[in-house]
Amino acid sequence: MQNFFSEDDLEHLSMEWLEELGYEIRHGNDISHVGVASERDHYEDIILDQRLGAALRKINPDVVGEAIQQAIHMISVEQSPSLIENNSIFHEYMTNGIEVEHYNAEGETLVDLINIFDFKVPENNDFQLIQPGQICQLIE
Template sequence: MTKITENSIEQLAIERLKEQGYQHNDTPQRNFEDVLLIDTLQTAIARINPSIPIAARDEAFQQIQRIDSPDLIANNEIFHRLLTQGVPVNYTQDSNERGDRVWLVDFNNPDNNEFSIINQLTVVENGINKRPDIVLFINGLPLVVIELKNPTDENATLKSAYQQLQTYKATIPSLFITNAILVISDGLEAKAGALSAEFTRFMAWKSADGIMLASHLVSQLETLINGILNKATLLDFIRHFIVFEKTQDAKTGITSIKTIKKLAAYHQYYAVNKAVESTLRATAISAGIKDDPITR
């Protein structure tokens, strides 16, 4: 019988991600202080925004690198807005000042983006060296961090994977400025959560297609990878199903505004998309459009 180890779980996750079209990049050319794959990101920006002048594209890239306040959640919210709404730039064209948006990701065409996996990514910040298990990049941006534990080790639980992520957030926060989703797993159970979420708010992804619940014979990690981390769903989820809410925190006796990042649960994601599809079809029928507006 093959012994289950954390490494074997890591390799399983990598293989499942490769089946979804991710490229495994085990020797990235980068400085350990850089969390962005700079060449990949700059190439993607040029590919996705060919009509925008080089200087404006460079300015968009610089805006991403200038996100650097002491508050990680505030930084993450700023980046999420730039990612999902485009980076605002100005440039002169035909003697006229023009405002435009530079897109870091092509949300409409998943295959126009570069999806890659790096396992055991070395990150050095303030002299501290850490290596998260798996980091998923889209166009050189580290958007998903996966922390794994061995299910045969009674001390290596989902809770310990969550606590490891908290350590990373405290010691190498630069990796999490761009983070969209955190994943914790022991190879069997797997849960996804937001950057600010407590452990109890991490949730399993229980369906790979939104039609049927996954069999209990399939590990939650595989279901999560197939369900939310496939290219199209991940892009859709990042763009439309992540919110930042402001709440008042008066626990200390001093009322302050706290930002909480929230992810939609799997059933919310599928329910909303089904409702949107139904509305589009009904609108098309009433307008006399014969082709399916979802597939055409």
């Protein structure tokens, strides 16, 4: 009789819990650039830009597209060579939002706060668990 969880057992149990919480479970290869439900242009793409943009527009309906694009860029690009610093910055983005500067038609500087999560209406969030798939392609 087996008295321990294997890594595979733990992964499947975790997936079941997250699915019960409303997460959509998807396989990484399905969303690859050659997958049946492609959402990435390349294997190396970790952030699903189209999905992130749609989620940010839903959560922040009064924010213009230019500001949403800047927020996506800020989320996608490392802000520091330090992993600890990057994690701290991203934590700040997740909990307090992202301040983005842009200009209106009159050339005035505007600052919008873009929230990554809707803490007031959790159903507005798009939670997914992506099972491991190919992230990069080795070239020999």
